[in-house]
Amino acid sequence: MAREFVIRVPASSANIGPGFDVLGIGLNLYLTINVKIDAEQFGEESKKDPFNCLISYEGEGADEVPFQSDKNFLTQTALYVLRVNSVRTFPLGTRILVHNDVPLGRGLGSSGTAVVGGVLLANAIGGFGFSKQRCLDYCLMIERHPDNITASMMGGFVGSFLRDLSKSESERVHQPLENILSPKKGETSTDAPSNLGTHVKYHMSEKIKCVAIIPQFEVSTNKSRSVLPSSYSREDIVFNLQRLAVLTSAVGAENLDPALIYSAMQDRLHQPYRKVLIPGLSEVITKFTPENHPGLLGICLSGAGPTILCLATKNFNQIASDVIEIFRKKNVICKWRLLEPAYEGATVEEISKL
16 A cells, blocks of 8 residues: 655754753754655665665755665664564655755754654554654653753653653663664664653743854764763752743743843853854853843753854844854854744654555
8 A cells, every 4th residue: 555644853952041951942944754655666676775765865964864774863763663563674665755954963953853753754654653752752762862852743842851760761771772773683672661751841932033043063962962061060050940940931921021031041051161162152142132132032052052042032134143243253154044933843744545
């Protein structure tokens, strides 16, 4: 039976303000996965792949991704979910066209979109009928930081955390990623515990837009994590917790208070340490205020960087231009996008079933 469906996964910005490893926003910049399953049309060609899947890419990263299904991160993820649910391969004649608008290595959740897309791909192909919450469990087996994964899967402005795990569950979750994605011959991957992640959606005023200034260089998550300290002072932790409690309500107010939101967007847990990796970050974070840039509500590093995220209600072009000018003086070229929260999160749309 031939099928066609489309999966759309929004980008994400994580570590919003004081919400290091906690807060994320789904953004209307998408990884789109077009899937056709037709054994008659694509069957013979799909046999060239060890798991019956033809892959092609367009957009960001198209010249960097492998096209063998057990090497490609998106289809590796799908194969993991299929495997632990007793399905060994993609159906004969599976063809996947990926169009990616999410820049790689820029702090906009590109790896997270691939994980979410892969899990939803397996759920659709296997006909498992998993809820988004159950799909999130599988995502968190691969991407262990829930802030960006949850924002892409669930959409909107979200707070999230991993629940406390028993010893046996912890051993299942915190194992080398290659054991999950590429088990040795004869071995099976570990199924995901239930309800790994807990999240809540916060109300966010529809007046708020997201100005993303995207420097044209990559910062790997591993490198960005390596500059962080192994422990923090009580003063800095309390500083962030206080602002976190205020920010999550302030952005949903009917009458937005720029001074309040700007103050509540301050951070001491990751941005001060990551400025060594991103020329111009310190100036951008300290010099841009609602007073000198009307319409600006808050400004922060997006994810692991280097993208800068500005929450604003107006003067988007001026805000972006002035941030870009600071980076230009540091010999860093930037692009920018005006984005909105992707409230619906990831979607799967069945086009046809013949």
